[in-house]
Amino acid sequence: MMIPRPISITTGLLLALTVAAQQKAPFTYQDMLMLDRISGLAVDPSGTKALFNVRATDMEKNRGVSSLWLKDLSAPATPEMKVAASEGGAFDVQWAADGSGFYFLSGRGEGGTTQVWKADAKGTNATQVTRLPLDVQTYRVAPDGSGVVVALSVFPDCSGDAITCTLDRMKAQEAVKSSGHVYDRIFMRHWDTWKDGTRNHLYYVALKGANLQPKALMPGFDGDCPTMPFGGNEDFVISNDGRTVFFSARVAGKTEPWSTNFDVHSVPVSGGEIKNLTAANPAWDAAPVISPDGTKLAYKAMARPGYEADRFQLKVMDLASGTTSDVARSWDRSAASLAWSRDGKSLLVTADDLGKHRLFRIDVKTSTVTALSKDGHLDAFAETPKGFVFQKSGLSGPAQLYAAAPKAKLIDDGATVLTQVNASLKEKAFGAYEQFSFSGWNNETVYGYVLKPANYIEGQQYPVAFLIHGGPQGSFGDGWSYRWNPQTYAGQGYAVVMIDFHGSTGYGQAFTDAINQHWGDRPLEDLQKGLAFALGKYPYLDGGRVAALGASYGGYMVNWIAGRWADAFQCLVSHCGIFDTRMMGYATEELWFTNWENGTDVFNQPAEYDIFNPMLYAKDWRLPMLVVHGDKDFRVPLEQGIGTFTACQAKGIESKYLRFPDENHWVLKPQNSMLWHKTVFDWLEQHIGRAR
DSSP: OOOOOOOOHHHHHHHHHHHHHHSOEEOOHHHHHTSOEEEEEEEOTTSSEEEEEEEEEETTTTEEEEEEEEEETTOTTSOOEEOGGGTTOOEEEEEOTTSSEEEEEESOSGGGOOEEEEEETTSOSOEEOOOOSSOOOOEEEOTTSSEEEEEEEEOTTOOSOHHHHHHHHHHHHHHOOOOOOOOSSSOOEETTEEOOSOEEEEEEEESSSSOOSOEESSTTOOSOSSOTTTOOGGGEEEOTTSSEEEEEEOOOTTTGGGOOOOEEEEEETTOOOOEESOTTOOSOEEEEEEOTTSSEEEEEEOSSTTOTTSOOEEEEEETTTOOEEEESTTOOSOOOSEEEOTTSSEEEEEEEETTEEEEEEEETTTOOEEEOOOSSEEEEEEEETTEEEEEEEETTEEEEEEEOOTTOSSTTTTOEEOOOTTGGGGGEEOOOEEEEEEEOGGGOEEEEEEEOOTTOOTTOOEEEEEEEOOSSSOOOOSOOOSSSOHHHHHHTTOEEEEEEOTTOSSSOHHHHHTTTTOTTTHHHHHHHHHHHHHHHHOTTEEEEEEEEEEETHHHHHHHHHHHHOGGGOSEEEEESOOSOHHHHHHHOSOHHHHHHHHTSOTTTOGGGGGTTOGGGGGGGOOSOEEEEEETTOOSSOHHHHHHHHHHHHHTTOOEEEEEETTOOSSOOSHHHHHHHHHHHHHHHHHHHOOOO
């Protein structure tokens, strides 16, 4: 009988080196921060050219640099090219209706203000279109090119020429030596900015004719369009004949902190009476879009005032009669982006759906809903004469531009990849992932995702990063993020588990509503059952080495876990998390949020805010915790993070506090993001290690 010869140390080393040589380098957070980021999509009327924005990272200057890129859709194999007109900065691109060129915003002109520019169809010969003394926030060009509607930040109480009045006030304020500011209403600050009394207002600027002076469309209107802080030109639209502007805005007054009552209004481009078209609905009306024949206005509408996560239903208004009809009222998804189909028979809508963000076609007459994409995150789309062009990302990678295959039922089935942005990612190892489901709270089906570490080795066990999403009405699904990106954890050698607990979006409105007044029990049960299910199903997850991490509501849940479910974890990371729900009700800016989520206001029924208050269980905290907070976070004010860290330190718990004096609820600057990731991963390695 032949006795097998044992493998020598040298042979074993060679085998190990061979395996290592076959492995790709893992995708890391350093890689992520240096990626070029695709956003925006504008396709010319003929469907032969596509423009999109690419934001590169200048780590040395600690900022992003945006440029425009052009793709010839008729030549998929020809690489995309950087547009010459984007030298000096360019963003927010829109094609001229006749395809002769395109418009964009840039701050390259005299005076350093952001203005509207235009280039030819090849992306050359850039010329300045508007010359206003204030920055153009965003814009839309009239269909016939005769004028442009721009958004400017002005003082709404100015009489007459608000632009000149605003400039005079700003100069006067600069001359004042004191730094004090007197307020007579709350909502003094929003997101990351202390308010100065200005509002975003729309102006019409004629591009042809003798009178080229800007015409105020919202004089004296106490409200913003675009909405603050994240609104854009989806908040307004110009009629096909170029005579009317439709816009969504909320009258502020002294009820602004409690109100989600945005309405769709109309106003002539020549100025005049502003008409409220949706006054009958006390909840949120948004995103007006005009049908191809110009006779109908589609928009999104919520039904419940004061609830920012209510379902956005679809409405269509006949502009001649003013009558409004519901479309797909029984479709239990909340509309995100909204557009008309080219033939005017359908609405094209994106929405969260079972852990994905998909595109749907909805027949206006029959309300028939047809899915047009299957997986990933549909970031942007355009229906052209030649078919769909779209941007899609997912857990497998950042956005690219695609063209749908002819006659494909789902646009991402057999789609052609049109761009090669970040082509070097082909040489990186990513974590394989899959979706799973289990029985959660109330025995209802709950979904989650699990990712293997990059370069996963069969038979090994890996420490687990248990990521908890914010919102709380949000989702950790098949999408790409430049902040909380599961693949960066996989690249550091961690397995990842994410649960879309009750309260998440994309599973029906009742599922989303289930978290209302139940922040600490129903979602916690889902997280507990979800982690237990994943540990039982996937043997490569090391249940003895698990860290819980979350931001915003996810940070709240980490703080809640610290006192209610500590045995499952070895360490915690709480980013901008709520520590004291009662103080949150006093100090946050958007009070409609805390009022709805707790079922009442904190002034009259403070005890309701203590039902799921992490602070009351801080006496039981014992797990090591990393706390992160930005000084400019006015949504979850700074004291919440300081309170979390103080509780840890007072109890002698191993803890660190990472402070960003120049960041808000998010960490956006490249160097800050680099430090954030390094600090978090150093913390994880210290407490749950790497693969073994």
